[in-house]
Amino acid sequence: MRNKITNAISDFFFEYETPRQVLVRNRRVGVVCRLIQLGVLAYIIGWVFIYEKGYQSTDTAVSSVFTKMKGVGYTNVEGVEKVWDVADYVFPPQGDASFVVMTNYIITEGQSLGKCPELPGKHNCTSNTDCEGGSFKRTGHGSMTGICDNTTKTCEVLAWCPVEDDHHIPEPPLLMSAENYTLFIKNSVTFPIFGVTRSNLVEGIDAHYISKCLYHPEKSPLCPIFKMGDIISLSGFNFETIAKVGGAIGIVVDWTCNFDLDVRHCKPKYNFHGLYGNPDEKDKARASVGYNFRFARHYFEDKVQKRTLLKVFGIRLDIIVQSLARKFDVIPTLTAIGSGVGIFGVATVVCDLVLLYLLPKRQFYKNMKFKYTDTHGQPDNDSFDLEPNNYYGLEAKAEHVQDTGRYNEPDSEAGSTETETHK
Structure with a gap:
């Protein structure tokens, strides 16, 4: 148990893992990959750095x-x-x-507070019953007194009189x-x-x-x-x-x-x-x-408050x-570069999809890309009751034997090529 813990700690600090890569010689996939990478590069240089100036920090005034x-x-x-x-x-x-x-x-000059008839069209009437005393109309000029003016046929109001007539706008x-x-x-x-x-x-x-x-x-x-x-x-x-x-x-x-x-x-x-x-x-x-x-503009005339009204x-x-x-600024520059490098991964994802699901030889490429293992029948060093040093020595010898015969095995991954199998 102590040896297992020691080996695990040693492996964690002194071993490096790297992804397995497969070099695929396929023109269509290669062209797609390079086109996507070229587009990403154009986006990073043209849009992020030149147009958006992603290497600079910003401020508003x-x-x-x-x-x-x-x-x-x-x-x-x-x-x-x-x-x-x-x-x-x-x-x-x-x-x-x-x-x-x-x-x-x-x-409208000389307005003073008093009672005067509304303008025609503002609140027409035929009798006093049409003019409700004390009520207001939103478009009117004042409070209705309840009297209908017989001359103008409009309701009388308590307002600044004479009321403003703004129907005719000066032109020019x-x-x-x-x-x-x-x-x-x-x-x-x-x-x-x-x-x-x-x-x-x-x-x-x-x-x-x-x-x-x-x-x-x-x-x-x-x-x-x-x-x-x-x-x-x-x-x-x-x-x-x-x-x-x-x-x-x-x-x-x-x-x-x-x-x-x-x-x-x-x-x-x-x-x-x-x-x-x-x-x-x-x-x-x-x-x-x-x-x-x-x-x-308000003023007094003969102790009466008056005003001059302007509609401006x-x-x-x-x-x-x-x-x-x-x-x-260094920080946005590094951020822009980092995001651009990450976008390059889109080419790998797209090409993998084409390689593994669209091409006629997709099964062959799957076998090359993925390595399948079955751990149920694999003995460990405990089953042989070996010391860790003896176990790693046997493992190294086995790998050496495999390497010497790898290129002679028709199914080995290092020597695999695209071939047609005829049944």
Whole structure:
């Protein structure tokens, strides 16, 4: 028993096991194997390393965006002239990454709290019984008083009077001058894993350059100042159409950087996407087109609170920062190589299936690949009552005798060839 344990421990530490291999000379199987291996190699080199850059680690940026609009607009509505500056047409005015530039509006001036009839079509009536006092209608302007106005044949409401009439949208848009407004974008990004901070005001963009430049995708791709008309056209929309009813534009600042190169090569790219608001060109869902909201300016006149209500149609600008930085790293490189080596095993599996189950001589190949033994009739060293050293000596002699006659035996595995057996 002690000798068995000693031998087992000795075999565990001082013996090496290797899989048995069979060399098969078959053109079809050989071609299939090499084609699969070539495909795996192309996948590893072309896709994993070149396209996906599997030898690099990645990081996304923490970003901050600051915006500033400039430009002056002018309107003349029914002889009333008005000049619009940034404080009038940008909502909200804080310089956020998402804001609205007003391009059209419907104004209702001098509203005060009182009782007045609804607009035709909002809540028509023929008698007071059609107007339930104290109730509200979702599309109405106020609380119904229970009275039907005989002139308009609509219910009277307690609301800001006169009520807003927004059935007719001005055309052409009142603030077509918005096409010449300019937008300044200041963006900073930090890649915390790599410890790199960059700004879209990259090398060469100073105060003198900014005072003269205007973004152009080919001539000035790094200029951070954009003309509104260019933003709309680059997003695929028509300015007059989107200015009438409003819409949304996405400005994407793309930071895709390879830090294996110099940091100065890490520069932003700007892309423009029309999100919604151009019914004649891209927006096929006609149920709700454009973008609008209401804004009121309150004031007192003769100690009576009044307000000027504006229904604002505008272009919503959303500045979106997307980023991906890469840099060489040993761990993902070894992981990619290891997974690629493992995929090479697919060739062996496929070829074994072809060899053992599809070819006409599959039984012959099975005999070559698998060695069958029957242990029930095999004596062990205990049955002969031999010492371990004597047992291994006899085993070595037996192997020597087998080796000397191996090539003379017609059924030996080392000398086997593909032959046809005729019965």
